Amino acid sequence: MAIVWFRRDLRLHDHPALRWAIEDFERVVPLYVLDDALLKGRWASANRAWFLAGALESLAAAIEERGGRLAVIHGDPRSAVVAFAKSIGADAILASRDHGPYGRARDAAVTIAATGVGIPFLAGRGLLVHEPEDIRRADGGPYSLFSPFHRRWSELPLRAVFDAPGAIPTGDLAADVAATAGRIAGLLGDPRPTADPALLLEPGEPAARARLVRWAASDALRDYHIGRDRLAVDGTSRLSQDLRWGTLSPVEVVERCGGPGAGPARFRAEIAWRDFYAHLLRSEPRVRHESFKREYDAIEWQTDEALIQAWRDGRMGYPIVDAGMRQLRATGWMHNRARMLAASFLTKHLLVDWRIGEAHFMEHLVDGDPASNNGGWQWAASTGTDPQPYFRIFNPTLQGRRHDPTGDYVRRWVPELAAIPGADVHEPPPGAYLPRIVDHALARARSLAAYGSASASGRRNGPAV
Ligand SMILES: Cc1cc2nc3c(=O)[nH]c(=O)nc-3n(C[C@H](O)[C@H](O)[C@H](O)COP(=O)(O)OP(=O)(O)OC[C@H]3O[C@@H](n4cnc5c(N)ncnc54)[C@H](O)[C@@H]3O)c2cc1C
Numbered sequence: 411m412a413i414v415w416f417r418r419d420l421r422l423h424d425h426p427a428l429r430w431a432i433e434d435f436e437r438v439v440p441l442y443v444l445d446d447a448l449l450k451g452r453w454a455s456a457n458r459a460w461f462l463a464g465a466l467e468s469l470a471a472a473i474e475e476r477g478g479r480l481a482v483i484h485g486d487p488r489s490a491v492v493a494f495a496k497s498i499g500a501d502a503i504l505a506s507r508d509h510g511p512y513g514r515a516r517d518a519a520v521t522i523a524a525t526g527v528g529i530p531f532l533a534g535r536g537l538l539v540h541e542p543e544d545i546r547r548a549d550g551g552p553y554s555l556f557s558p559f560h561r562r563w564s565e566l567p568l569r570a571v572f573d574a575p576g577a578i579p580t581g582d583l584a585a586d587v588a589a590t591a592g593r594i595a596g597l598l599g600d601p602r603p604t605a606d607p608a609l610l611l612e613p614g615e616p617a618a619r620a621r622l623v624r625w626a627a628s629d630a631l632r633d634y635h636i637g638r639d640r641l642a643v644d645g646t647s648r649l650s651q652d653l654r655w656g657t658l659s660p661v662e663v664v665e666r667c668g669g670p671g672a673g674p675a676r677f678r679a680e681i682a683w684r685d686f687y688a689h690l691l692r693s694e695p696r697v698r699h700e701s702f703k704r705e706y707d708a709i710e711w712q713t714d715e716a717l718i719q720a721w722r723d724g725r726m727g728y729p730i731v732d733a734g735m736r737q738l739r740a741t742g743w744m745h746n747r748a749r750m751l752a753a754s755f756l757t758k759h760l761l762v763d764w765r766i767g768e769a770h771f772m773e774h775l776v777d778g779d780p781a782s783n784n785g786g787w788q789w790a791a792s793t794g795t796d797p798q799p800y801f802r803i804f805n806p807t808l809q810g811r812r813h814d815p816t817g818d819y820v821r822r823w824v825p826e827l828a829a830i831p832g833a834d835v836h837e838p839p840p841g842a843y844l845p846r847i848v849d850h851a852l853a854r855a856r857s858l859a860a861y862g863s864a865s866a867s868g869r870r871n872g873p874a875v
Pocket residue numbers: 638646647648649650651653654677680681683684687744745746747749750753771775777778779780782783784785786787790
């Protein structure tokens with residue numbers, strides 16, 4: 411009997427550990443552990459708890475349709491998983507390998523506990539397209555630059571994509587662990603999202619697969635290299651929450667979007683960014699707390715709580731940035747271009763520590779992912795792996811005119827400006843909108859000075875240890 415321990419891979423299609431279990435074992439017990447360290451820890455989020463509940467409900471229903479049962483237990487996985495395995499007489503525990511610092515520490519502890527009682531715990535591929543050991547520099551080290559990483563990533567063949575199993579032979583499970591569909595949200599405390607429920611995407615594997623099928627056949631994928639930067643059009647896949655929770659396999663996403671042309675190629679490159687940041691967090695776990703380029707931790711960040719709250723509320727007087735922040739709060743998602751502008755504004759214009767923005771995004775994003783979010787924030791703050799210097803400071807007005815040329819995106823999320831036509835919405839007449847919280851030119855000069863002096867002191871002191 412094998413336990414398949416589901417974590418960030420809440421699907422039956424293309425699930426390598428599940429496939430292995432079905433092929434090699436007579437009984438397969440799917441397991442999910444409600445872990446307070448994740449549900450109530452540093453990155454707790456009502457929106458993600460809601461999505462998780464829906465994805466688990468859907469997984470439990472799909473398992474039931476195949477004659478199986480999902481076991482759900484509550485506890486610290488470091489002891490609870492092995493105790494459960496012993497209690498049901500399991501011969502092995504299988505899972506998809508997690509690369510985040512918490513997941514690795516947890517899995518190392520489970521490995522020790524499982525080995526102690528003679529039950530192998532084996533975690534393999536499943537969360538990424540390519541694993542960290544697949545993509546190495548010539549000297550064996552990990553890449554910290556995206557371009558060479560992406561070249562290597564694109565050359566590697568994809569592994570085969572597996573079908574969902576037709577039957578899952580779980581056998582009998584004790585009533586207190588067999589969590590039938592319809593009861594799981596209750597086990598999670600019926601989480602209520604902070605976003606508008608009408609604007610959240612449906613959780614679960616069937617909804618995710620429908621989104622993938624639509625996206626793979628769409629004109630938007632063909633034109634992705636252009637449409638991805640247009641804020642008011644549906645030019646991106648909206649698959650991020652499905653990749654975050656594993657209701658889609660990233661390998662299957664890449665395979666189905668494997669066609670020729672600039673659009674699909676650019677789309678696959680974005681999935682490569684996801685792998686890149688996961689590999690980076692594995693090789694440099696310190697980036698959770700520190701700037702990748704350490705010298706920028708010397709910046710004297712502003713701590714004015716009123717400014718920070720105005721940013722969180724989308725009330726800074728720059729319509730394009732305000733629109734993004736309000737989209738985040740209302741929908742639990744934000745367009746990538748808006749994420750870049752909002753993050754750049756906080757760190758460069760307001761000179762506020764990127765970690766404060768990172769935490770706010772993690773509170774709201776349904777796709778909130780420690781690796782991609784940290785990578786995105788450090789990219790925007792110029793403290794990350796991006797070789798571009800800190801001089802990139804987006805002009806919000808020009809960015810608005812370029813990426814929202816009709817003004818529709820701003821009017822949608824900033825209804826106060828609904829009467830201003832076209833791109834004029836990016837520069838409302840005096841008195842028509844909130845005053846600008848900072849002046850662009852002054853903020854830019856201040857940011858260049860602060861970053862410049864941190865960079866110069868980094869050069870003087872040499873690399874920090
Ligand atoms: C400050 C900031 C924070 C971010 N935080 C997150 C986060 O917490 N979780 C997250 O999944 N993405 C994050 N991103 C990346 C990106 O904004 C989202 O993945 C994207 O907007 C999701 O929408 P989509 O699925 O329509 O993307 P598409 O454009 O359709 O891209 C397809 C997929 O590629 C991946 N992807 C795309 N861009 C990136 C990127 N820059 N880095 C890593 N993966 C990428 C995502 O899995 C995405 O679903 C962040 C970006 C920035 C600038």
